[in-house]
Amino acid sequence: ILKLDEANVPVKALIRKPVDIADRSIVPSIAKDATGAQVAAYLAALPNVDLVLGDINDKASLEALVEDCTAVLALHGARPTGLKSLCPPLNPESDPSHARSINYVGVQNLIAACIKSKTCKRIVRVTGKGETPFSFFSIIINMLGSMAKAWNYEGEQLLRKCKDVSYTLVRPGVMGPEGIPTGKVLALADNGGDMKVTAVRYEDIASLCVESIDYDNCARATLTAMNVEEGEGEETYAPLLAKVKPDSREFPESLLSEHKKAARLGATVLVGFLAILTKAVVIPLGNLIVGVFVGLLKK
Numbered sequence: 001i002l003k004l005d006e007a008n009v010p011v012k013a014l015i016r017k018p019v020d021i022a023d024r025s026i027v028p029s030i031a032k033d034a035t036g037a038q039v040a041a042y043l044a045a046l047p048n049v050d051l052v053l054g055d056i057n058d059k060a061s062l063e064a065l066v067e068d069c070t071a072v073l074a075l076h077g078a079r080p081t082g083l084k085s086l087c088p089p090l091n092p093e094s095d096p097s098h099a100r101s102i103n104y105v106g107v108q109n110l111i112a113a114c115i116k117s118k119t120c121k122r123i124v125r126v127t128g129k130g131e132t133p134f135s136f137f138s139i140i141i142n143m144l145g146s147m148a149k150a151w152n153y154e155g156e157q158l159l160r161k162c163k164d165v166s167y168t169l170v171r172p173g174v175m176g177p178e179g180i181p182t183g184k185v186l187a188l189a190d191n192g193g194d195m196k197v198t199a200v201r202y203e204d205i206a207s208l209c210v211e212s213i214d215y216d217n218c219a220r221a222t223l224t225a226m227n228v229e230e231g232e233g234e235e236t237y238a239p240l241l242a243k244v245k246p247d248s249r250e251f252p253e254s255l256l257s258e259h260k261k262a263a264r265l266g267a268t269v270l271v272g273f274l275a276i277l278t279k280a281v282v283i284p285l286g287n288l289i290v291g292v293f294v295g296l297l298k299k
Contacts, residue, residue: 001046002046002206003210004048004210008048011048011049012051012066012069013043013049014054014076015051018053019044021045023041026038029042052064056076057105057106057109059112062110065113066114066117066119066120067119068117070119070120072110072114072120073126074110075126075209076106077103077126077152078099078103078151080145091146099145099146099148099152100147103148103151103154103155106155110123111165114165122219123159125155125159126172127153127155127171130149130150130152130156130259131153131251133149133150133255133261134262137197139265142260142262142266147259147263150259150260153255154256156222157253157254166219166220167219167221168209172200172208173197173199173200173226173227174198174200175201180227184232184235185232185233186204186225187232188223188237188241190245191245191249192222192223192247192249192251193224196226198226199227204237205225207236208223211238211241212237212241215242218241220246221244
């Protein structure tokens with residue numbers, strides 16, 4: 001949003017809670033420790049930003065969001081739900097906060113809104129590496145995040161199948177704000193190419209998303225974005241984006257069942273580990289307590 005505003009590009013941003021810009025108790029801020037209300041107040045004060053109240057599950061608000069727009073940056077994502085993800089009755093897929101609702105149905109709603117607008121022709125969607133269900137990170141994220149990896153991939157497929165709106169899918173590494181090298185470290189792989197997972201800066205991925213809209217060759221492209229050793233990459237994404245080619249390979253139709261198998265395997269391993277830990281720690285501890293108690297009785 002900041003990059004688009006600085007370039008004097010009109011922006012609409014979807015917010016879930018209303019903000020009262022007249023409330024002087026809310027200090028506009030985008031600092032690390034800023035509240036949601038403070039961030040919203042800061043954005044509301046920017047000259048080129050219009051805030052739209054709504055939600056990714058609210059179709060009417062999405063239609064208002066994309067009206068008269070030419071592109072959408074779909075940066076939304078499901079939050080971790082913790083161990084309750086392992087218990088479907090406590091974490092149903094129909095819940096609006098579930099990864100299916102956000103990463104899959106939300107994308108479905110956004111596509112429908114863009115088609116209805118007749119002006120919005122590109123969706124830039126940030127996802128992640130989702131074609132390796134049995135990788136350690138995929139299993140952990142799926143186990144503790146309502147199958148977020150799985151539903152992100154299914155959402156990607158919705159965009160690939162859509163003929164009325166083009167897409168640019170961005171699969172970044174582990175995003176962070178600080179301590180990440182800069183310089184000639186930026187690298188891309190089109191066609192959803194595999195790259196070693198690295199840390200990447202939020203700022204760099206923001207630039208990638210914004211800049212990709214200006215490249216027609218990035219339409220219907222899946223970009224993996226990682227960092228490489230200093231001097232082996234580029235300082236900006238411009239030369240990399242100029243070389244991007246649209247997707248040409250056949251992506252798996254669906255990986256949902258594979259992701260679920262992997263998550264179940266991970267849950268089984270976790271339960272087994274906890275059982276061993278319980279046997280190794282709790283039982284000896286219980287014997288120690290009993291021994292101490294018996295010793296006291298003898299005295």
